[in-house]
Amino acid sequence: MNKTLLVAKHEFLATAANRAFVIITLIGPLLILALTVLPSVLATRGQTSAGSTLAVVGADEPTLAALAAALAPAKAIVASAADEGTARSGIASGRYAAALLLPGLWTEARTLTLLAKTGTDYAFYSRIEAVAAALSRDARAAASGIDPALVRRLLAGPGFDVVVPGKEAKGSGGGLDQYLGILFTVLAFVMLMYMTVLLYGQLIGRSVILEKSSKTVEFMLSSVSSRDLLAGKILGPGLAGLIQYAFWVAIALAGIGVLGPALHVSLPSTLTAGNLFWLVAFFVPAYFLYSSIYAALGAGAEDDQHLTQLALPLLVFLMLPLVLLNFFLSSPNSAISVICSFFPLTSPIVMLIRVLVSPPAWWQLALSYAILLASVWGAYRLAAKVFRVGILMTGKRRRLSEILRWASLK
Amino acid sequence: MYCVINYYRGDGGLRGGGRRGPAKQETKVLEARDVRKNFGDVHAVDGLSFTARPGEIFGLIGPNGAGKSTTIRMAMNIIAPDSGEILIRGRRLAEEDKAIVGYLPEERGLYRKSKVGDMLLYFAALKGCRAAQARESMDAWLERFGILDWKGRKIDELSKGMAQKVQFIAAVIHSPRLVLFDEPFAGLDPLSQDILLKAMLELRSEGVTLLFSTHIMEHAEKVCERILLVDRGREILSGSLAEVKASYGRNAVQIEYDGDAAFVEELPFVESVTRYPRWLEAQLRPGCDADELFRALAGRVKVRRFEVVAPSLHKIFTSLVGVPEEADHE
Numbered sequence A: 001m002n003k004t005l006l007v008a009k010h011e012f013l014a015t016a017a018n019r020a021f022v023i024i025t026l027i028g029p030l031l032i033l034a035l036t037v038l039p040s041v042l043a044t045r046g047q048t049s050a051g052s053t054l055a056v057v058g059a060d061e062p063t064l065a066a067l068a069a070a071l072a073p074a075k076a077i078v079a080s081a082a083d084e085g086t087a088r089s090g091i092a093s094g095r096y097a098a099a100l101l102l103p104g105l106w107t108e109a110r111t112l113t114l115l116a117k118t119g120t121d122y123a124f125y126s127r128i129e130a131v132a133a134a135l136s137r138d139a140r141a142a143a144s145g146i147d148p149a150l151v152r153r154l155l156a157g158p159g160f161d162v163v164v165p166g167k168e169a170k171g172s173g174g175g176l177d178q179y180l181g182i183l184f185t186v187l188a189f190v191m192l193m194y195m196t197v198l199l200y201g202q203l204i205g206r207s208v209i210l211e212k213s214s215k216t217v218e219f220m221l222s223s224v225s226s227r228d229l230l231a232g233k234i235l236g237p238g239l240a241g242l243i244q245y246a247f248w249v250a251i252a253l254a255g256i257g258v259l260g261p262a263l264h265v266s267l268p269s270t271l272t273a274g275n276l277f278w279l280v281a282f283f284v285p286a287y288f289l290y291s292s293i294y295a296a297l298g299a300g301a302e303d304d305q306h307l308t309q310l311a312l313p314l315l316v317f318l319m320l321p322l323v324l325l326n327f328f329l330s331s332p333n334s335a336i337s338v339i340c341s342f343f344p345l346t347s348p349i350v351m352l353i354r355v356l357v358s359p360p361a362w363w364q365l366a367l368s369y370a371i372l373l374a375s376v377w378g379a380y381r382l383a384a385k386v387f388r389v390g391i392l393m394t395g396k397r398r399r400l401s402e403i404l405r406w407a408s409l410k
Numbered sequence B: 001m002y003c004v005i006n007y008y009r010g011d012g013g014l015r016g017g018g019r020r021g022p023a024k025q026e027t028k029v030l031e032a033r034d035v036r037k038n039f040g041d042v043h044a045v046d047g048l049s050f051t052a053r054p055g056e057i058f059g060l061i062g063p064n065g066a067g068k069s070t071t072i073r074m075a076m077n078i079i080a081p082d083s084g085e086i087l088i089r090g091r092r093l094a095e096e097d098k099a100i101v102g103y104l105p106e107e108r109g110l111y112r113k114s115k116v117g118d119m120l121l122y123f124a125a126l127k128g129c130r131a132a133q134a135r136e137s138m139d140a141w142l143e144r145f146g147i148l149d150w151k152g153r154k155i156d157e158l159s160k161g162m163a164q165k166v167q168f169i170a171a172v173i174h175s176p177r178l179v180l181f182d183e184p185f186a187g188l189d190p191l192s193q194d195i196l197l198k199a200m201l202e203l204r205s206e207g208v209t210l211l212f213s214t215h216i217m218e219h220a221e222k223v224c225e226r227i228l229l230v231d232r233g234r235e236i237l238s239g240s241l242a243e244v245k246a247s248y249g250r251n252a253v254q255i256e257y258d259g260d261a262a263f264v265e266e267l268p269f270v271e272s273v274t275r276y277p278r279w280l281e282a283q284l285r286p287g288c289d290a291d292e293l294f295r296a297l298a299g300r301v302k303v304r305r306f307e308v309v310a311p312s313l314h315k316i317f318t319s320l321v322g323v324p325e326e327a328d329h330e
Helices: A003-016 A019-045 A061-074 A084-093 A122-143 A148-155 A175-213 A217-221 A226-263 A273-300 A304-310 A312-323 A325-330 A335-342 A347-357 A362-390 A400-408 B068-075 B095-100 B116-126 B131-144 B160-172 B190-205 B217-223 B241-247 B262-266 B290-297 B313-321
Strands: A053-057 A077-081 A098-101 A113-116 B006-008 B014-016 B030-039 B042-052 B057-061 B083-088 B101-104 B178-182 B209-214 B226-231 B234-240 B252-258 B270-275 B279-284 B302-309
Touching: A003 A175, A003 A226, A003 B116, A019 A175, A019 A226, A053 A061, A053 A084, A061 A077, A061 A122, A077 A084, A084 A098, A084 A113, A098 A122, A113 A122, A122 A148, A175 A217, A175 A226, A175 A273, A175 A304, A175 A312, A175 A325, A175 A347, A217 A226, A217 B101, A217 B160, A226 A273, A226 A362, A273 A304, A273 A312, A273 A347, A273 A362, A273 A400, A304 A312, A312 A325, A312 A347, A325 A335, A325 A347, A335 A347, A335 A362, A347 A362, A362 A400, B030 B068, B042 B057, B042 B068, B042 B083, B042 B226, B042 B234, B057 B068, B057 B190, B057 B217, B068 B083, B068 B178, B068 B209, B095 B101, B101 B160, B116 B131, B116 B160, B131 B160, B160 B178, B160 B190, B190 B209, B190 B217, B209 B217, B217 B313, B226 B241, B226 B313, B234 B241, B234 B313, B241 B313, B252 B290, B262 B270, B262 B290, B270 B313, B279 B290, B279 B313, B290 B302
Parallel strands: A053 A077, A053 A098, B057 B209, B057 B226, B101 B178, B178 B209
Antiparallel strands: A098 A113, B006 B014, B030 B042, B030 B083, B226 B234, B252 B279, B252 B302, B270 B279
């Protein structure tokens, strides 16, 4: 067998034949489920305010009844509290989730006070606010001699149903659902890509350090060239990564075809076979690009801690798409998005986001991929040069600039 | 028991490895030609030339820092010489030649989480050895070293001595025709040293050429046929061990004794003395007779053995380069 393949086989087994790999492989689909399906399930089947009790101070019977009727769909309970002190102690003891303080002639007030247990359940607070506003509006209209029903009809504007041509959501509730679908899919894909590229990169960097620290490197170099050794060290875990992705894609496809319909869960419309293909298509070059660089840094590093320090600049580029995720989602065709989708260290994730959100022109996709592949080749060649020198260097913590200079040595 | 590797040579011949005698037309398995290597201002290797012949044990000896390991690394093409060249079978070590060369580096280690058997088979495969043959060779070597039962255990669990035996096996599992050992006995107990020495002698008897570096003269004296003594990167002397020793005459005396023999160093006809716990080696001044020494000893210590010998390699070594900073006797 070819020596590169022998090293790759050894590294593949070292990566895949252990419990951690199996656990991560199994957790991957759960992560996809958690980020894509779970919010949808929660939104349709559960209510965060279910069972919560709203205490109301200073309300008459009709107001209490109106609040109870309005909050009934959210499965919240409305109770009357004698005064503010009772409401506060009820909140402190956990009996009430919130307490609405209504002063005399509250329908004319500009602001109302809502005491809350956590201060963070905004869906619940917004619902109460909407009910209070509707009751206040009706009361003001009636006091002015206007039919409240007429006012409601006059103020009710049309809602938006945002539709992307060619991507009409099947049976979905409209724009918000579609937006959330894209958001969850993008988030799941980006997180998977970020985590796997980072984990595999670090794994390869550490495996190179291990070769130095275990003092096997000279022995290895007496059997294989440094280039074969590097190629094998990158290919082996890469194969493990591909198997992992194949498993995840299979699970996702099963989810689209079987699990979603069986559980009557509407999966995000962006979770398609085509988009899963792009996920894998961008993972492969991203893996080779980052792994080559990590291997070079591993060859220059003295230990794991040193590797982490050396890889910090790399981490910035890997994290950039995560930090600017919202921007790339809302402005996928802006100049910054386009530049980042061509720059090889960010392009795998940013171009993937663009493909998911608003497919770019084919030439942009082709150019981005071509730049990425050329960068992979360049990074590998650079890594091979650095690796050849660095793998034999021990005993001194070197700076990044010094390590990069090794690439120019003959 | 051993694996057979076929390899292609530049002269068009296809030679088999395994346990065969040296090829007839070969006279130089390894040849260094005026090799130089500097590390900054340090001349690690300074114009060394030597030749290892087929089927011999060639000793590259010298104190620590003499340039032995650097020379071997250059032979293995791990680092490049600044000038000169080291040829293995007539050319710089190419990828395809690595299958016939075994190497035990000074800086050596094993994958701690791997199992002994898996790791040895991996190394054998990298040398182009077929799996079945590698398995046979591995079992034979492990059995010979008495560690066959450890084949399925992790490297982590091995003692230092066991690990060194496994490293030795890794260097020879593929039945190389040339093996370079860099300080193979470092850190080993005397029993393990003897086992490895015996294995080296057996390899030689099967036609394998061995080059080994050491700073322990006794080891070189036990197994080497020819030596190159280096110090600070330069050749101090070279030749067959017998010739080297003969050139120093038989004016050394080895004495085993009981008592205090410190006075021997003060005797006027004794040039120098190397003392060990229960014996000593005295170098006599030119023209002096061993009888004088025997007479001087009589009555002062109890002599158990008195032998006129050629000077030991250690004696020659210390007379040429001085007493090394680190102890030579391990």
